[in-house]
Amino acid sequence: MIAEVTGIRRIRMLYLQLLYRCNFECLHCFHGTRLQHADAFTAEQAANLLTLMRDRYGTEAVTFLGGEPFVYKDLARVVRHARRELGLRVEICTNGYRIERRLAEIAPHLDLLRVSLEGVGSTNDHIRRSGSYQSALNALGLARELGVPTGATMTVTSRNIDEVLPLARVLEHFEVRQLKLHCLRPVGNAAAHPELLVTEPAAYARLRERLREAQPAIEVVVDEDLSEHGAPEVCAPAGGPAEIERIEADPRGALTMSCKAVGRDAHAFWYDKRANRIVHRPTATDELALAVPDVVCGRV
Template sequence: MISVSKLLCGLDAESDGLRYDAADGSKKPQISEEVQQRPVVVWNTTKRCNLYCEHCYAGADAEGAPNELSTAEGKALIDDLAEFGAPVLLFSGGEPMVREDLAELVAYAADSGVRPVLSTNGTLLTRDRARELKDAGLKYAGVSVDGLPERNDRIRGEEGAFDAAVRGIEACLDVGLKTGLRYTITEHNVDDLAGVVDLLVDVGVDRFCFYHLDYGGRGADISDVDLSPEATRRAVADLCDLTREYHDADEEIETLLVGNYADAGYLVEYADREMGTDRARLIYRYLRRNGGDPTGERVADVDPVGNVHLTQFWQGYSPGNVRDRSFGAIWSDESNPLLAGLRNREEHLSGRCADCAYQSICRGGSRLRALSAHDDPFAPDPKCYLTDEERGGEAALSRIESADGTATADD
C-alpha cells in the first residue's frame, strides 16, 4: 500500500512505522515501531460469499470450498503466524462474515499478538456483529464499495448491495470500530470515484483504499475493462488532487493506493511538479524504505484449504500447504525458485523494468499482471504508465541521486 495522504500531505497514520520506518515522527499509536520484516498475511477463511462480484480474485461463490480449514486448524495457523512474527492477519474470503467462528478466531489472533483486521463486503455487518468483533479485538474493518449505488450493485451482482454496505459501515462506526472503504477501479466505475469518497465522508469514513485491478480469479476475466495506462494515470492524478483538496479543507482523510507500484514513481513526479523537489525527495526516501511491490516478501496469502500464495491475488500458484508444513517453513524455503526469484527480482526484471530509474521503489509492479500479459513473471507490468522520460530521464536520475540520507518528520 502507498499512503497518498502521508506522502503528499504529511498525515500521520498508525502504519507509519510499519510502512516507512517513521514511527518516531508520527503522533498516532503505531502498529509497529520498525519497518516491516515479516509478511502481512491474508487468510481467505472461506470461498463462500453472499455476493458474486465481477472482479473477485478468489472466485468466490455461493458454496464454500470442500475441506476448508476448521476452527482448530485456523487457530494452529494463527499460532504459526505469531511464532513467525507476522504483524497483521487480514480475515478475508469469500465473505468472512459467513463463518460462525469468526469472532472466536479474531479473539485468538488478538490474544496471540497478531493484529486482526477484516476485509468484507459489509452487507452482513449489523451493529451486534460489529460490536462482537470489536470486543473480540478486531482493529479495523475494510468494507468494499465499488461505485455509487447503480454501478456498485451491478459490479457486485446484487441489487441493494450498496445500501447494505453503507449500513454495515454505519454499524461499525456506531460501535467505534475503525472502518474504511476498499474500491477496485476499472472502466466500469472510475467515474464514480470522487462521488463515492464525498458520500462516504458524509457517512463518517476517513480511510479509502483504491485498488488497481490485478488479473487473478474473476479479475482475469475482465482484464479488458481494466483502465488503460493513460486512464490509470488520470485516475491516480485525480486521487492525488482529491486528497490534497480534503487536506486543505482540514479534513483528515487517509487515502491509499494498492496494487500498482508505478504509483510510487508517479507520486515522486507529481510532488516534484506540484509541490517542489524537496517534497519529492522526502517522498522518494519514504518509498525506498517501503520497498516497492511486496509479492512474495511482505504480503502472503493462505486460501480456504490451507494453500499458501505469494499474494492474495495470485491464487493459481502455491509453494506449499499449512496442513503439511508450518507457514514459516514454507515462507522461508528459498529452494523454491519462484520465491527466491521474486526476492531477488532486480536480477531478473526485463524490458522497461530492467533499467527504470524508479526500480528501487517499484520493483517491477505486479508480477501477476506481467505473467498474465507475457507468460513471464519477470516481464514488464502492462499497467505501468510512467513515460520514458520519467523512467530514465536526467531529471529523474538526478532527483534519485540527490535523495540519499534520512527522511525527517513532516512539518
C-alpha cells in the same frame, strides 16, 4: 521453512482467507469458480497458523478475508483468539452485507473493519449484488456507532474509475479513515469480464491528477499499477529482503507473498494443516521461480 528458502525472517501481517464461500459472486472476484469450493480453515487450524506466524515470523497483525468472512461460523472465536490470546492487531475485509448482528458481537476485539465498494449506488450493485451498496453503508454506520475504525477498498475498473472521488466523499460522511484503490487483475471472474479492464493507460494519470486537485479528507492509497512509478521489487529467493509486509493464506493452505500471484496458483509454500507446519513445494511456475513482483502501495 520460509526463512531457510528465502531469507525472510519477519512477516508483519497474515492475510487469512478463512473460506471460499461467499454470499456474492462479484464480476471481478479473483477466486472465480473457487467461490463454490468447500475448502475452509477450522477454528483450530486458524488458531494454529496464527500462533505459528506470531512465534516464528514475528507476525503482529491479521486480516481475515474470504470468500466472505462474516459467513464463517467461527468468526467470533478466531477473532477473539487472535486479539485476546495472541495480542494481534485484527482487521476484517468484508462486503458488509447484512453483518450488523455479528459485527456488534466482535466489535470489542476489532481494530479495523474494511468494507469493499465498487462505486456509488447502482455502479457498485451491478458489479457486486443488488442492495449491497446500502447494506455496506449501513455496516459502516454501525461500526462508527460501535467505535470500530473503518476503511474501504475499491478495485478500479472501466465502470467505476470516474466514481473514485464521489465514493471518497460519501465515505467521508461515515468517518472512514482510508480508501485503498487496487488495480484489476484478469484472474478468476475478471478473466471472463475483459470489458472491466482499464485499457487506456492515461486514465490512471487523470485519476491521480483529480485526486491531487480535490485533496479529499479521506486518505487514498493506490497500488503500484495505479501509481506513477511501478515498483520493481520482486519475490526473491535467498539473499532477498529479511522482512516483508504480508503473506496470504488461502483456504487450502497455499501461501502467497505477492498480491500479483494471488489467484494464479503460483504458490511456493503451503501451510500443512494436519502437521501444523509450513512446507516448501517448489514448481517451475511458482512466485519464486517466476520472480512475481509484489504490489507496493503508496499515497496519492
